[in-house]
Amino acid sequence: MANHSEQTCRTVDEGVTRVFQLFGKRWTGLIVATLIPGPAYFADLRRAIPGISERMLSDRLTELGTAGLLLREVDAGPPLRVAYRLTEAGKALEPALMELGRWAAEHLRNNGPCQGEL
Amino acid sequence: MANHSEQTCRTVDEGVTRVFQLFGKRWTGLIVATLIPGPAYFADLRRAIPGISERMLSDRLTELGTAGLLLREVDAGPPLRVAYRLTEAGKALEPALMELGRWAAEHLRNNGPCQGEL
Numbered sequence: 001m002a003n004h005s006e007q008t009c010r011t012v013d014e015g016v017t018r019v020f021q022l023f024g025k026r027w028t029g030l031i032v033a034t035l036i037p038g039p040a041y042f043a044d045l046r047r048a049i050p051g052i053s054e055r056m057l058s059d060r061l062t063e064l065g066t067a068g069l070l071l072r073e074v075d076a077g078p079p080l081r082v083a084y085r086l087t088e089a090g091k092a093l094e095p096a097l098m099e100l101g102r103w104a105a106e107h108l109r110n111n112g113p114c115q116g117e118l
Numbered sequence: 119m120a121n122h123s124e125q126t127c128r129t130v131d132e133g134v135t136r137v138f139q140l141f142g143k144r145w146t147g148l149i150v151a152t153l154i155p156g157p158a159y160f161a162d163l164r165r166a167i168p169g170i171s172e173r174m175l176s177d178r179l180t181e182l183g184t185a186g187l188l189l190r191e192v193d194a195g196p197p198l199r200v201a202y203r204l205t206e207a208g209k210a211l212e213p214a215l216m217e218l219g220r221w222a223a224e225h226l227r228n229n230g231p232c233q234g235e236l
Binding site for chain 1: 128131134148207210214219225
C-alpha cells in the first residue's frame with residue numbers, strides 16, 4: 001500500500017465527528033428527515049417511522065432539541081398536543097439529507113443487508 | 119398548526135431510511151470519513167477514531183463490507199497486515215460527508231452536548 005506513512009496520524013474533521021455523535025444513533029436521522037417538510041405531532045412522527053418506540057422517539061426528540069435542531073410547541077387544543085418543528089439549523093440539513101438520499105438511490109439499491117435491520 | 123392533515127401520512131424517502139439504517143449506528147460514519155483520503159490499516163483506523171474498541175471497529179468494518187462500501191486487502195508483509203479501502207460506492211459518499219461537515223461547522227459549533235458524548 002503506497003503512501004502509508006502519511007496516513008498514520010490521520011484524523012477526522014471535527015465537524016464530521018460531531019455530526020456522527022448526533023446522527024450515529026438509531027432513529028435520529030430519520031426523525032430529522034421526517035420533519036424537513038414541516039412540523040409534525042408526536043403521533044405523526046411515530047407513524048412515519050415504523051418500529052420506533054414511544055420512549056425512543058421521546059429521547060431522540062429531547063436530544064435534537066438540546067442540540068438546537070428542533071423546537072417543541074404545545075398546541076393547547078383540545079386535545080392538547082405537542083408538535084415538533086425544525087429550527088433554522090435543523091432545516092439547513094436538507095441539502096445534506098438530499099445528497100445522502102441520492103447516494104443511497106444509486107449505491108444502496110438491492111443491497112441485501114440494508115433492506116432490513118443491520 | 120396549519121396544513122396538519124396533509125402531514126398525517128408522511129413517510130420518509132426510502133433511500134434516506136436505508137442510509138440511516140447503515141449510519142445510524144455509532145462509529146460507522148466516522149470509519150467511512152476516515153477512509154475517504156485513502157486506504158488504511160486496522161491499527162490506523164483505531165488510532166484515528168478515539169474511543170472505538172477493537173471489537174466495535176471490527177464489527178463495523180464487516181457491516182460496511184457487506185453493504186458494499188469497503189474492501190478488505192491483505193498485505194502479506196511481514197508483518198502481515200489488513201488494509202481497508204473504500205469501493206466506488208463508498209468513495210461516492212464524499213460529497214454528502216463534506217456537506218455534513220459544512221453544516222456542522224456552521225450549526226453545531228459551541229453546542230454543548232455535541233462536544234462530548236450525547
